[in-house]
Amino acid sequence: MASLLQPDRVLYLVSGEKKIRSPLSQLYFCRYCSELRSLECVSHEVDSHYCPSCLENMPSAEAKLKKNRCANCFDCPCCMHTLSTRATNIPAPLADDPAKTTMKKAYYLACGFCRWTSRDVGMADKSVASGGWQEPDNPHSLRISKLIEYYQQLAQREKVERDRKKLARRRAYMPLAFSEKYGLGTRLQRQRSGAPISSISGLSLKENEDQKEIKIEPAQALEEVEPLPEDYYTRPINLPEVTTLRQRLLQPDFQPICASQLYPRHKHLLIKRSLRCRESQVLLTLTNPVENLTHVTLLPCEEGDQDDQSTAKVVLSPKELVLAGKDAAAEYDELAEPQDFQDDPDIVAFRKSNKIGFFIKVTPQQEEGEVTVSFKLRHDFRNLATPIRPMEEGEQGTEAVWLVHHVELSLGPLAA
Amino acid sequence: MPLFEGLGTGGEKTAVVVDLGAAYTKCGFAGECGPRCIIPSEIQRPGSTQPVKVVQYNVNTEELFSLLKDFIHMLYFRHLLVNPRDRRVVIIESVLCPSHFRETLTKVFFRYFEVPSILFAPSHLMSLLTLGINSAMVMDCGYTETLVLPVYEGIPILSLWEALPLGGKTIHKELESMLVDQCTVDTDSTNGQSLPSVMGSISESIIEDIKVRTCFVSDLQRGQNIQKAKFNLDGTAQRPDPPPDVDYPLDGETILHIKGSIRDSVIEILFEQDNEEKSIATLILDSLIKCPIDTRKTLSENLVIIGGTAMLPGFQHRLLAEIRALKEKPKYKQSLSNKNFRIHSPPAKPNCTSWLGGAIFGSLQDILGSRSISRDYYNQIGRIPDWCSLSSPPPESVYDPGKTPPPLMKRAFSTEK
Numbered sequence: 001m002a003s004l005l006q007p008d009r010v011l012y013l014v015s016g017e018k019k020i021r022s023p024l025s026q027l028y029f030c031r032y033c034s035e036l037r038s039l040e041c042v043s044h045e046v047d048s049h050y051c052p053s054c055l056e057n058m059p060s061a062e063a064k065l066k067k068n069r070c071a072n073c074f075d076c077p078c079c080m081h082t083l084s085t086r087a088t089n090i091p092a093p094l095a096d097d098p099a100k101t102t103m104k105k106a107y108y109l110a111c112g113f114c115r116w117t118s119r120d121v122g123m124a125d126k127s128v129a130s131g132g133w134q135e136p137d138n139p140h141s142l143r144i145s146k147l148i149e150y151y152q153q154l155a156q157r158e159k160v161e162r163d164r165k166k167l168a169r170r171r172a173y174m175p176l177a178f179s180e181k182y183g184l185g186t187r188l189q190r191q192r193s194g195a196p197i198s199s200i201s202g203l204s205l206k207e208n209e210d211q212k213e214i215k216i217e218p219a220q221a222l223e224e225v226e227p228l229p230e231d232y233y234t235r236p237i238n239l240p241e242v243t244t245l246r247q248r249l250l251q252p253d254f255q256p257i258c259a260s261q262l263y264p265r266h267k268h269l270l271i272k273r274s275l276r277c278r279e280s281q282v283l284l285t286l287t288n289p290v291e292n293l294t295h296v297t298l299l300p301c302e303e304g305d306q307d308d309q310s311t312a313k314v315v316l317s318p319k320e321l322v323l324a325g326k327d328a329a330a331e332y333d334e335l336a337e338p339q340d341f342q343d344d345p346d347i348v349a350f351r352k353s354n355k356i357g358f359f360i361k362v363t364p365q366q367e368e369g370e371v372t373v374s375f376k377l378r379h380d381f382r383n384l385a386t387p388i389r390p391m392e393e394g395e396q397g398t399e400a401v402w403l404v405h406h407v408e409l410s411l412g413p414l415a416a
Numbered sequence: 417m418p419l420f421e422g423l424g425t426g427g428e429k430t431a432v433v434v435d436l437g438a439a440y441t442k443c444g445f446a447g448e449c450g451p452r453c454i455i456p457s458e459i460q461r462p463g464s465t466q467p468v469k470v471v472q473y474n475v476n477t478e479e480l481f482s483l484l485k486d487f488i489h490m491l492y493f494r495h496l497l498v499n500p501r502d503r504r505v506v507i508i509e510s511v512l513c514p515s516h517f518r519e520t521l522t523k524v525f526f527r528y529f530e531v532p533s534i535l536f537a538p539s540h541l542m543s544l545l546t547l548g549i550n551s552a553m554v555m556d557c558g559y560t561e562t563l564v565l566p567v568y569e570g571i572p573i574l575s576l577w578e579a580l581p582l583g584g585k586t587i588h589k590e591l592e593s594m595l596v597d598q599c600t601v602d603t604d605s606t607n608g609q610s611l612p613s614v615m616g617s618i619s620e621s622i623i624e625d626i627k628v629r630t631c632f633v634s635d636l637q638r639g640q641n642i643q644k645a646k647f648n649l650d651g652t653a654q655r656p657d658p659p660p661d662v663d664y665p666l667d668g669e670t671i672l673h674i675k676g677s678i679r680d681s682v683i684e685i686l687f688e689q690d691n692e693e694k695s696i697a698t699l700i701l702d703s704l705i706k707c708p709i710d711t712r713k714t715l716s717e718n719l720v721i722i723g724g725t726a727m728l729p730g731f732q733h734r735l736l737a738e739i740r741a742l743k744e745k746p747k748y749k750q751s752l753s754n755k756n757f758r759i760h761s762p763p764a765k766p767n768c769t770s771w772l773g774g775a776i777f778g779s780l781q782d783i784l785g786s787r788s789i790s791r792d793y794y795n796q797i798g799r800i801p802d803w804c805s806l807s808s809p810p811p812e813s814v815y816d817p818g819k820t821p822p823p824l825m826k827r828a829f830s831t832e833k
Contacts (some may be wrong), residue, residue: 043530044489046499067452068497138449140763144772147548147763148447148779155780162786219547221718221758227635228730233680236660242629249440253450255727255765271497 014038030277037277047274051267053082058269069266072130076111077247077262083109083118085129109133109264121263136263138253150216428504431778432496432531434488435508435539435771436521438471439559439584440724442771443491446506446778450764451771453495459486473514480517484524492529500529504788506778508539508770510556510563511574515802522800526791533788535778536800540565541572542773543722546762553700553715556770557723557731559584562686564699568711574803576706578699582686584725588623591631591682595623598678604669614670622666626674627682630662633730634680636737642681643688683728687738697738701748704755716755724767732759 011021020038028037049063050056051070058066074083089103106125109118118133119125126132241259248255256262431446437457444451458467470487472480492500505525509518518536525531540554544567551568563579565572601614611618634642638656645655658676665671689695700719704712721732736759743752764772778784789800
């Protein structure tokens, strides 16, 4: 059974852009193109989002709104483990009678792995179990949205300008200077009005649009930068108080240096992928065993075959081998009758439900090293999916397609 | 920050903005205030234990294609969680990025992921969008190198770039050699061992962590004293008192004692002037004296510092002080002594500033559409336009045949010819 852990013994050749050899367990089959596909030749798509700790499936729109983060679960900012909500009882005055005190539940977040709690950061205990915790906002978000508005206005102007230019008559007799916005004509105009040459803001001098001008203050440069505080050179460092680079980069908006400012973040979601065959755009499934009889012929590789990388000659049985169909019920039925196939005992070693073992003779051609054998496996395949072409009435099965796969067997090093 | 991302207006979906740095990749969506994720630019291959760096310029095309493919696959399906086919892509790049890398990246995006369009945006230019100004002298202190590029009125002045291979990587190397020479390690059984005897070599991520948590940049006076003491030309220079030592745990039982003197002196290599009297501070001044005279005032009063290495404590203060001290030197005095140097503080951390600029640009949907390279154009032409190659035809025929092509300056700003 050690061979289960060595899936690379039997490799199938996938004819895509690159020739990839891969064990069958890692391959997919496209029913439409009738070809083997590997992970490299398919296109991956995002199927659905889910949270890894609460396993809740999120619809894509909600995931987008929440920035791919779960609403309920939090990550510890120190060790990235999932935080759990713990409750304590604290005495608190009753609303109607300040004299009496009663026990109220207060909730805080704690990490079971590194013992971080939300109290370390100064977050007050909340009175609801979930939904009370907020992530801090980026302090610059207002300024950034103003900048985006301003640039969007400039972009609008440029677009209008461009559209107008396209519609305007092209005057071929005018030199280059007057027809482009970088030409001399417009430059002269600008110089007269004394405005700076600019590829971004020069358009503001054209005929006005009746929009409101959005003006922003350009950033002011500072004369002085804050120096390091004096005690920086003499103060000893408390290493656990300083955040590591990884902890900082998990919070790109803030990147705090002190551990006392490391706030927890909502947990990031994961996705389920769906794979599409690139050529036929059909969703793929794993190689599926068919239910009817399959005839298999083993053919030797041709001499001039470029895919042949074998180091041994192989003698294959010329006769056809017949594989019984897969009968799902037979697995549970111990008294299944053996199907009557006439097996040549020289070729067939054993037969069990839909598997068969067969002999091949191998003659190594090299003195030492790995022995690899390659041959072509030809089998018929009946497409059980609904065919594209309309079928005539009364026709039961679909027609069989003969598929040829190039198979490589690595038999291990040569024993002395 | 818009709550409804364009679904109400019926517009297209928000673009994906990626800044592929040599050490870290910043990735997120256009129109947002910060990247969704900042992850190391490396992938874990199933065969090897160590992760492999993605941004390498010396591997052959096939290997690079496969590295980039796996990395971008991880970006889309683990961090962004969207379909690649639906959204335009904005890639923030350095102007000195090799064409081979750019071509392979484009091939991965168009051929494998089938994105609708790509825009390559220069990082120095994008950082200006976060400030609302048109001209600035931008310095990007990254992992492999520090690159200075002036931008005037929205156009990067490409011929005036200045760069030095001093960045995070050099700091790591210097720190590692200092640790190996000077520091001792306590294991559970012994004390005071030298570092190489306990572990073969320290991994770069541990060195990076030591740099980030314990090291800092001293101010000008102290820094110059440290440099003098190191080179000790007079024999009399006295090193200022070092900061306290740090005990850094390597794992449960092994503790590395980091000497205090390492903490403030390792980053001095960025400011030490080498044989050609270059340091990262002189880069700005060298670029400035080459600039046209009229532009110098505006550029010197608008300095923008971006990049992860610029986030070290005390870096910006020291840089400004160095520039002010250096401008009195005879080389620069004539042209620059009367200039005021001022520095901006963008609304984002220095490592995300150019990402944020790309996100602002990516939210302008019409402009993004007209300036990007579409998949059809790429399939037709077979390669992407590059600022150093003049033979690609324009995506739209704005210019009649027979007329002269637009000047190089315009090409630098937009990717259409």
